Amino acid sequence: MTARPRVAVLDYGIGNLRSAQKALERVGADAVLTQDATVVSAADAVVLPGVGAFGACMDALRDVQLETVTHDAVASGVPFLGICVGMQMLFDGSEEDPDARGLGIIPGQVKWIPSSVQRPQMQWNQLNIRRDEPMFSDLGEHPWMYFVHSLHGVPTDSDCVTATVQYGDTLNVAFRKGNVFATQFHPEKSATAGLGLLHNFVASVKS
């Protein structure tokens, strides 16, 4: 019998983390909410969730000493997934809080989406997949995912954008850089399609 991959969901006191944990469990992972560096370094994969404001999330992450732990997890090469503001924090910084420093794992900036459309985008939207990625396997050509955001990532290297959506403009909503995956949308809230993506993420753990 194959052991269930252990996924550490970084817990730094922000909103709803339990959904991410339960969704990962649903797709076969042994998921724990943790801020314990030992637990994170022993994990087979790591998830960085996030909701709210960029600066507040960065402060909260630093307050519980998870910044270094995050960098170590990324450097260790295990599959790593940032979700929503957890995705945004992987960038160098954000127009939302220009004074706050991001993790700098994906070079680039997080920028406001156009004000010509309602902000936040709070709805389901259909991905345009730019690159054939294991993360998107079996999801169909244009899977529907749930979004709540007012900003999106603009990486220095546009090759790391793996999916976009149309909302006022073409927005970058999924990224990959090595072992780091990141989604602006909430796979844990995107019904079957989202669970499919999380399944692919958990399956990427090397047995």
Add this chain to the structure above:
Amino acid sequence: MNSDIVARVIPCLDVTNGRVVKGVNFVDLRDAGDPVELAARYDMQGADELVFLDITASSDGRETMVDVVSRTAEQVFIPFTVGGGIREVADARKMLRAGADKVSVNTAAVQRPEVISDIAAEFGAQCVVCAIDAKWDASQNRWTVYLHGGRTATDLDAVQWAERAVSLGAGEILLTSMDRDGTRDGFDIALTKAVSSAVNVPVIASGGVGNLQHLAEGVTEGGATGVLAASIFHFGDHTIAEAKDVMSAHGIRVRPVG
């Protein structure tokens, strides 16, 4: 409407002491009164979000709601909002930690508007829904905000209150017409339009849905981006798929079911 907008269909479950209040009529539910089972069913049917409204009076019952939220988060993988009895940041934290994505505030926000900014500051505006119950007042030529399920009038103008709530940090307005609630005559389109034109956040229309055409009107005429209904779905009159077919036929973008 901007073609990039995708409207949301949102069933609402009234819950008291951990049980769904209005009878439901899905033939094959194991326990028609279990909000968790009903929520999972709506997720499978293609609902875009869910709202739980806790109408429990006692504080013991409130603890039961935390359990409902917690069990829902284990089975339901679409966003859901919990309203009823959210009076301060601690109440919001409890629901969000249990697995809710948003909380809605109503009476507490009217009595102490800072509760909106308090919750938004801690968890983000995206998780604060301001629920507004409004009734037309011909003598004042405005919609007046009501509390306690329409029993208590306030001195607030509903459109102005919506604007204030958004300025305090509400990320969404859940707007219920007390005139239409329970009538099946359709949304109060004028009210919905007045509020959706006044604020730049999503407005969910609620109160009065009797058929699927009404859902479409909430979006095309009222300017809502979410439509909430209870009885037409609970009683099995219509499925979420049928609702989306009708909306789609009216040129509204929706997430297809299945």
